Amino acid sequence: MPMNEDLHARLRRLGVTKGTQNLPTPAPSPRRTQPQSNAPALEKLLPHGRLETHHASQCFVVERVYPLHHRHGRYPLGALAAQALPTAALFCQDDRLQDIDLQQLLFIDTETTGLGGAGTLAFMVGTAYFEREALVVRQFFLRDHADEAAMLPLLAEMVATRPGLVTFNGRSFDLPLLDNRYFMNRLAPPHGDLVSQPHIDLLPPARRIWRSRLTSCSLSSLEQNLLEIKRTHEDVPGWAIPSLYNDYLRSGDARPLLGVFYHNHQDMLSMVTLLTQVLHLFAEPTLGHPLDVVGLATWHLKLGQADTAEQLLRLAQELAEGEAATAVLPPLAALLKKQNRRAEAVALWEQMVRDNPAEIDAVVELAKYAEWHAPDAPQVAQALIWTEVALARAQTHQPYNRPLREALLHRQQRLARKLG
Incomplete structure (x- = not known):
């Protein structure tokens, strides 16, 4: 809606203008201090x-x-x-x-x-x-x-x-x-x-x-x-x-x-x-450090290139030793799970559990797999065992993570009822 002429005039008197075309050119900043007499140019x-x-x-x-x-x-x-x-x-x-x-x-x-x-x-x-x-x-x-x-x-x-x-x-x-x-x-x-x-x-x-x-x-x-x-x-x-x-x-x-x-x-x-x-x-990812190859794989995952990411993670598995070998497992297991290839991920989760006494996420994944995705029939008893392992690890290694412990207790109670 057009601005009232009286209001427009009042705003101009106050120094308010519309747009930048009528603004005055800003004054240049003061020149720098002249160099000290002994300072070279x-x-x-x-x-x-x-x-x-x-x-x-x-x-x-x-x-x-x-x-x-x-x-x-x-x-x-x-x-x-x-x-x-x-x-x-x-x-x-x-x-x-x-x-x-x-x-x-x-x-x-x-x-x-x-x-x-x-x-x-x-x-x-x-x-x-x-x-x-x-x-x-x-x-x-x-x-x-x-x-x-x-x-x-x-x-x-x-x-x-x-x-x-x-x-x-x-x-x-x-x-x-x-x-x-x-x-x-x-x-x-x-x-x-x-x-x-x-x-x-x-x-x-x-x-x-x-x-x-x-x-x-x-x-x-x-x-x-x-x-x-x-x-x-x-x-x-x-x-x-x-x-x-x-x-x-x-x-x-x-x-x-x-x-x-x-x-x-x-x-x-x-x-x-x-x-x-x-x-x-x-x-040339084969020439990189195994951990760099893992990072490169996660980058390809972000770009939606799952096949290339898996190839790189498999390559990192071949190249890696010690800590680097451990770092390959979580992203590779997560990729396999996302592709509904949980049976292939089981061996990786089990290795993560063996290698790291504080590992909890992989234990929970094993419990979920036993309950919902095991071949032939649900393995509720095994799921309960894995849940109790996760609960014990949470109490030892994450004692202040109350939401985690409550979620695991809820899972434990539900599985116990399912067995009973």
């Missing part, structure tokens, strides 16, 4: 850097070029080209990735002034891309907040030439943050927005595949425990980065930021190595 600290201009604004850009034979951890950078991108289309569930050449991808990682919110800035955006038989790492840096007016359009020009993106947790953090910065600056994000672009976020497959044997699936943990990457003393912890940038804005001394440039630069190279590792494992 940013250009001298980073000889690979230069100022790049967009219209009347500038930002600082650092660029380094690596030959494809340069090794970062387990693989040379060029090893990515040998992998199959349709595999990424599969685990990302994005068919748009099918037709994209791996060497057309753009890797993106941000360093920010905080962990989110409308006021959070990406003061550094690292990018990496393949070009003319080399990997180019280009970092955009805001000497102060006003440089965002140059950085965002320059980044948009780069993204516009690349049909797909690669990040580590970018779907939840980096890309929404950058989209928000384009919106706040009244600029159009490349391709409409970044979040909806063909995109490989490496964090979900990393968690799915490696969380069973790594305490953390952070990029630094994956570097140390999987990718054979060791950072030098130049690195700074991620949690310290916002305060280092704020210190720079106050003092003008960029020397402490060298560690931030190094940190972001290593992130870019490590994402290339990590993507190579993920695609390599999907293509």
Whole structure:
């Protein structure tokens, strides 16, 4: 319904406007503090850097070029080209990735002034891309907040030439943050927005595949425990980065930021190595750690590929020993049960019960099988025995799990009545 003219006029007098077209251009942020007299200029600290201009604004850009034979951890950078991108289309569930050449991808990682919110800035955006038989790492840096007016359009020009993106947790953090910065600056994000672009976020497959044997699936943990990457003393912890940038804005001394440039630069190279590792494992699971193969199988289950998942779990059974062999049993038994192949799952449940005195779920499954699915006739007495075993284990190993104990007591009483 049209707004009353008098009300419209009153709102205008109060400063309320409809839409954004009539809003005044926000004032630029104050320039950074001039460097201390003894502090070297940013250009001298980073000889690979230069100022790049967009219209009347500038930002600082650092660029380094690596030959494809340069090794970062387990693989040379060029090893990515040998992998199959349709595999990424599969685990990302994005068919748009099918037709994209791996060497057309753009890797993106941000360093920010905080962990989110409308006021959070990406003061550094690292990018990496393949070009003319080399990997180019280009970092955009805001000497102060006003440089965002140059950085965002320059980044948009780069993204516009690349049909797909690669990040580590970018779907939840980096890309929404950058989209928000384009919106706040009244600029159009490349391709409409970044979040909806063909995109490989490496964090979900990393968690799915490696969380069973790594305490953390952070990029630094994956570097140390999987990718054979060791950072030098130049690195700074991620949690310290916002305060280092704020210190720079106050003092003008960029020397402490060298560690931030190094940190972001290593992130870019490590994402290339990590993507190579993920695609390599999907293509050659026999070369993976048994626990990784189990993680890969659960990923295929999530994608609805039960046959492939079972093949991988059977492979993991052959490869595994000790703890890894035990880890194969629950997902394989669950898969067989879901496919109504409980008779095949019985041997797995029995092994789980033998191997782990605290195992309860498998005992309950054996009780259910004996009561409802045993061949020829229900084995109620055996079901009662298994239920009593589960109840004893629950009282010993989960004494505070009252719902579990009550459910088992109810099952025990029901089976006893059934026998009587």
